Amino acid sequence: MRLKFVPPMEPELFDRPPEGGDWIHEIKFDGYRTQVIKDEDGIRFYTKNGFDWTGRYRYLAEEATAIEAENFIFEGEAIMVNEAADFHAMQAVVGLRRPSPDIYLVAFDLLHLNGHDLRNMPLEDRREILQRIIPPGGRIQFSEALPGTGDAVYHLVDQSGLEGMVSKRKGSAYRSGPTNIWRKIKCFEEKRMEIIGAQRERGKAAKVLMAENGRYMGTADVVFKRDKRQALWDRVQGKIGAPPPKGLKKDKAEWLKPGLGGLVKTLKGEQHLRHATLRDFWEEDRANPTKGD
Template identity: 30%
Template structure:
């Protein structure tokens, strides 16, 4: 059974509030665990069935249940949560590869809510009551965990998460019911990394600016495409200047001299040295 998940709005900055609890934001992908009549199905937030991808999670609980949480991988070398690893797990399709990855890149299912238990729909209960029920449920194996939270002290928690270079924080109203939509009752605060880049081209069709950084050897290295956060005024200013900087083009892009600099915010760097979901902040002059 699939339930459309409750989604987060974005808070502009870390905050504290006596009516909220605050949790670490886990850098994985959303996962709903549904056990009905002893049969387990796993779903992404978009209702993609990913039951076969995570065999280590296919262990029954003591009764029918629907859990909401995040599935993530930890890099065994660094001990840090690794988004690319969990995406590698998610994209694996062949049974032998999935089984192999289970041994070398096991996932953890970090549970933060319970939506149904023992035949009862819990979504109309306040969050703290659902948390109380969740705390009393025995998880089936070491691949399951329940996320910790603090009450009121969001800014102090965010400072700790920044120091650990974790993805961010989620603030949730203590009395919030579970709504299958985006809601201001749950708000995320991302621990952004800020980077200055050169804009070295732009996409011909749909919007996108090519980015690069200068390496220690003084060469330009591509770092991905900015698609997010660019207001109309910035787009207008860019296209007004960029036509004087064109050096060539190919099928998909117009290429520019590296003269325009921009500050971007990004979730982090990929292992291949690319910006992950970069968003424009401002031009650098």
């Protein structure tokens, strides 16, 4: 029997980890969500949208043959493990469509095994079976739960420079689609970027438009107190008048001439700014740049 791809269970993004002891907590790895299927047609690797990427994961596919089972479906995160172990390095390698020995898979859930659908089984039982069937020491590894409360795990993950964590309710079944039974909580990072525009509308939160190396990255909320906010608007006023960047049109945006930089706090692991706030700003075209008061 040929097994079909199962649409993934998708954790909802939360600002804080859940409280209480009814949750398990795992590291949120910075890679590609991946589903692995074995049946009478062999081993296949799928993206979270159901695209077959077996060819790009050839080394992982070879290792998956060592799992002693007639058939299975399990999920994990494909990640880079080398000096540049981040999502951008992973993107570059996968984009070449050539298999790399530096790609590993961290497995976290088992959906099917030897003809049995396990999705109604409690989460801990599925994970216990998954851990038993994965051979140790290879490129396919098991995602261990971290001990401690959600807050303690978040602190550890943040201090370790990781992207974030995923909390999953104990005893839960597997259900495809968005759910708050699984929760992802991301850590924040700060980035120095260029302020290329501003949006100020009565009754709405003020925002600045940010770019990195000339590429538009999104908006950041302005949450300064009155004096610092006014200092920012004074500098913005002196730079209004630049043409909109090519291909980027935003209603009621004031586009700025180059020279104003900003420090932005944003979620890690996102391609564009998300939940971002402006933390500081400065003139970049001075001989000795100084940050705002």
